[in-house]
Amino acid sequence: MFAISRHFIKLNQLSISFSHHHYHSQSQHKTILPNLNFSLYEQKLQQREVLETKLISLLNGCNNINQIKQLHSHLIRKGLDQCSFVLAKLIRILTKLNVSIDSYPRLIFNQVRYPNAFLYTSVIRGYSLLGPFDEAILIYSRMRWDGIRPVSFTFSALFKACAAKLDVELGRQIHAQTFFIGGYESDLFVGNTLIDMYVKCGFLDCGRCVFDEMPERDVISWTSLIVAYAKNGDMNVAGELFEGLPEKDMVAWTAMITGYVQNAKPKEALKMFEMMRDAGVRTDEVALVGGISACAQLVAEKHAQWILDVADKEGLSPVKNVVVGSAFIDMYSKCGRVEEAYRVFESMKEKNVYSYSSMIVGFAMHGKADEAMKLFYEMVETETKPNRVTFIGVLTACSHAGMVQQGRRLFASMQKDYGVVPEADHYACMVDLLGRAGHLEEALELAETMPLEPHGGVWGALLGACRLHGNPDIAEIAAKHLFELEPNSIGNYILLSNIYALAGRMEDVSRIRKLVRGKGLKKNPGCSWVEAKDGNIHEFYAGEMTHPKSNEIKKELEKLLDTLKREGYKPNLSSIVYDISDGEKECLLKTHSEKLALSFGLLTTTAGSPIKIVKNLRVCEDCHLVMCGASRITKREIVLRDNMRFHHFRDGVCSCGDFW
Known part of the structure; x- marks a missing residue:
C-alpha cells in the first residue's frame, strides 16, 4: 500500500525465520566435549554468570564514560568481549549518557561476531533516541537479514524512531511486521508505543484503532489517548476515555486538568482538580499549575486560596517551589492583584528566569512600567539571563508608558547583549510602541522591513494605533494584510470601519459593512x-x-x-x-x-x-x-x-x- 523506504531494505523478504547461515554460525558455539567433567563445566558457567551479574551491577552505577571504558577493558580481559548480554547493557548506559551511537557504541557492536536480539535492540534503541533515526531502520534490516527474531523492545524502539522522524508510512510497514512475524500485535508494550507513534504523527484515529484492538491495556494505553484528545481539542472524547479508565492515576487526572485549561474550559478544570483531591490522588506540581491556570482564566481568587492551601499541604508552596510560585505570580497578575503577585515573588526562596519574567509581564499588563523596568535590571544584576518572554514583558511595559527611546534600546540589545533573537511577537511590541507614540510611518516601515514574516499581531498593533491617531491611509495597509492573514476575524473589519467613521469616510464604512455581510461574518459570542x-x-x-x-x-x-x-x-x-x-x-x-x-x-x-x-x-x-x-x-x-x-x-x- 505504501512505498518502501530506501532505508527499509526488503523487509518482507527479510521476515523469514533463521537462515541456514545463522544456524550454522550459532552451532559454532556448541562444541562437543565428550571428556569434559560436567560438574567443572557447570561450575565455570556459574562463575561466568556471577561475573556477568556483577558487571551489570557496576554498569548501573556508572555516570561517566571513563568509568564505562574501565569496565569495558575489564570484561575484555575476562573473555566477555562477545557477551551480548553485558554489552547490550553497556550500550544502554552509553545511550543514557548521550554518547553518539555512531561512535563508541557502534564500535562495540561491530566487534561482536554473533550479536543476539537484545544487543541488536540496544543499538536500535540508541539510534531511535539519539539519532540518526534512519540508522535504527538499517540496523533492524541487518538484524532480519541475519535471521534474528526481534523482541518486543525492538518494535517499541523502531516506533520511537518513526515518531521522531514523523514517518507514519514507515511506521505502518513496521506495524505490519508485528503481524507478519507474529506474536507481537497483542503485546502491551508494543501497542503502547504504536499508539504513541500514530498520535505524534498526527494520525489519532489510527492510534484509537490500535487501542480498541488491544486485548490488554494499562494506564499508559488510556492516558496516551486521553492526552492526545486533550491536545486535539476534543475534550468530550477525552472525558469518555477518562471515565472508562479502570484505575485513574495522577498522570491521567493531570492530563484531564491540563487539557481543560488548554482548551479554555477553566470551570471543568477546577471541577476535575477537586474530584482528583476527593479521590485521594497525590497532587504534583503539574496538576497544581493546571489548577492555578484555571483560576487565572476565571479570575477566581477564592478557588486560588483553596489551591494555595493544597500546595502547602503537598509541600509545594510558592515559597519553596519555583514552578508553583511562578504560576501563582501569573495567576494573581491576571486576577488584577499585581501587588499580591509581587508579594509572592518577594517571598520565593529561589527565583529563576520564569519567575522574573512572570512578574515583569504582570507589571506590564497592569501598566506599571517603572516597576517592570526596575525588576528587569535587578534580574540582569543577579546574572539571570532574560528570555523571549522577558523581553515581551519589558517592551510591552515601554509601550504602555510611552517610553520610546528606552524601548528602542532594549530591542536593539536583545540579540547583541543577551543572545535573544527577536521574534514576530517582539516586532509586534515595537510596532505597538511606535504606533502608540504616534510614530506611524516608522511603525509601518518596521513592519514592512522586518527580517521575518509579520503575523497578525504586528499588523493588528498598527491598525490599533491608526484608530488612536486617526490615520485611515495606513490603516488600510494594515487591514489589507490582516484580511489576508485572518480573513474570518470580524474584529479587524469592525476596527477599520470605525477608523473610516471617525474620518468621516462613510462610503468606506458602507463598503466594509457590505464586505462583512458578503462574507457572512458574525462576531464570536461575547x-x-x-x-x-x-x-x-x-x-x-x-x-x-x-x-x-x-x-x-x-x-x-x-x-x-x-x-x-x-x-x-x-x-x-x-x-x-x-x-x-x-x-x-x-x-x-x-x-x-x-x-x-x-x-x-x-x-x-x-x-x-x-x-x-x-x-x-x-x-x-x-x-x-x-x-x-x-x-x-x-x-x-x-x-x-x-x-x-x-x-x-x-x-x-x-x-x-x-x-x-
Whole structure:
C-alpha cells in the first residue's frame, strides 16, 4: 500500500525465520566435549554468570564514560568481549549518557561476531533516541537479514524512531511486521508505543484503532489517548476515555486538568482538580499549575486560596517551589492583584528566569512600567539571563508608558547583549510602541522591513494605533494584510470601519459593512464573567438575559445608563457594524456581556468594593466609555480584563489611556 523506504531494505523478504547461515554460525558455539567433567563445566558457567551479574551491577552505577571504558577493558580481559548480554547493557548506559551511537557504541557492536536480539535492540534503541533515526531502520534490516527474531523492545524502539522522524508510512510497514512475524500485535508494550507513534504523527484515529484492538491495556494505553484528545481539542472524547479508565492515576487526572485549561474550559478544570483531591490522588506540581491556570482564566481568587492551601499541604508552596510560585505570580497578575503577585515573588526562596519574567509581564499588563523596568535590571544584576518572554514583558511595559527611546534600546540589545533573537511577537511590541507614540510611518516601515514574516499581531498593533491617531491611509495597509492573514476575524473589519467613521469616510464604512455581510461574518459570542461573594463564577453572554437575576440586572443597568446620559453620555453606535436602525443598535449595545456583568457586580457586591470582570473578546468602545463613566459616578474601581490587556477604571479614567 505504501512505498518502501530506501532505508527499509526488503523487509518482507527479510521476515523469514533463521537462515541456514545463522544456524550454522550459532552451532559454532556448541562444541562437543565428550571428556569434559560436567560438574567443572557447570561450575565455570556459574562463575561466568556471577561475573556477568556483577558487571551489570557496576554498569548501573556508572555516570561517566571513563568509568564505562574501565569496565569495558575489564570484561575484555575476562573473555566477555562477545557477551551480548553485558554489552547490550553497556550500550544502554552509553545511550543514557548521550554518547553518539555512531561512535563508541557502534564500535562495540561491530566487534561482536554473533550479536543476539537484545544487543541488536540496544543499538536500535540508541539510534531511535539519539539519532540518526534512519540508522535504527538499517540496523533492524541487518538484524532480519541475519535471521534474528526481534523482541518486543525492538518494535517499541523502531516506533520511537518513526515518531521522531514523523514517518507514519514507515511506521505502518513496521506495524505490519508485528503481524507478519507474529506474536507481537497483542503485546502491551508494543501497542503502547504504536499508539504513541500514530498520535505524534498526527494520525489519532489510527492510534484509537490500535487501542480498541488491544486485548490488554494499562494506564499508559488510556492516558496516551486521553492526552492526545486533550491536545486535539476534543475534550468530550477525552472525558469518555477518562471515565472508562479502570484505575485513574495522577498522570491521567493531570492530563484531564491540563487539557481543560488548554482548551479554555477553566470551570471543568477546577471541577476535575477537586474530584482528583476527593479521590485521594497525590497532587504534583503539574496538576497544581493546571489548577492555578484555571483560576487565572476565571479570575477566581477564592478557588486560588483553596489551591494555595493544597500546595502547602503537598509541600509545594510558592515559597519553596519555583514552578508553583511562578504560576501563582501569573495567576494573581491576571486576577488584577499585581501587588499580591509581587508579594509572592518577594517571598520565593529561589527565583529563576520564569519567575522574573512572570512578574515583569504582570507589571506590564497592569501598566506599571517603572516597576517592570526596575525588576528587569535587578534580574540582569543577579546574572539571570532574560528570555523571549522577558523581553515581551519589558517592551510591552515601554509601550504602555510611552517610553520610546528606552524601548528602542532594549530591542536593539536583545540579540547583541543577551543572545535573544527577536521574534514576530517582539516586532509586534515595537510596532505597538511606535504606533502608540504616534510614530506611524516608522511603525509601518518596521513592519514592512522586518527580517521575518509579520503575523497578525504586528499588523493588528498598527491598525490599533491608526484608530488612536486617526490615520485611515495606513490603516488600510494594515487591514489589507490582516484580511489576508485572518480573513474570518470580524474584529479587524469592525476596527477599520470605525477608523473610516471617525474620518468621516462613510462610503468606506458602507463598503466594509457590505464586505462583512458578503462574507457572512458574525462576531464570536461575547462572554463576560465575574466572581460572586460565595466564590461562584457568573457568566453573561451578549444578547442573552437568562440569568436568574435578569430583571434586576436590566433595571440596574437602565438606571446606570440614564444617569450617564444626563451627564452627557451618548452611545457609540459605530461599535455595531450591522445595517440596522440606530434604535436597534442601542438595544444591542445594552446587552453586551461586560455591561451585564457590571450591573450584576453593582447589585451583588459591597458598596465601594472593586468590581472585577473578565471578557473573552476585546472590549468595545461603547462599553469602555460606560465603564469609565460608571467608575466615576459609583466611586468604584472597575477592573476589566479583555483579550488584549487589563483596564483599571478609576474616577472616570482608564489606565490604558483609551488605547487598547
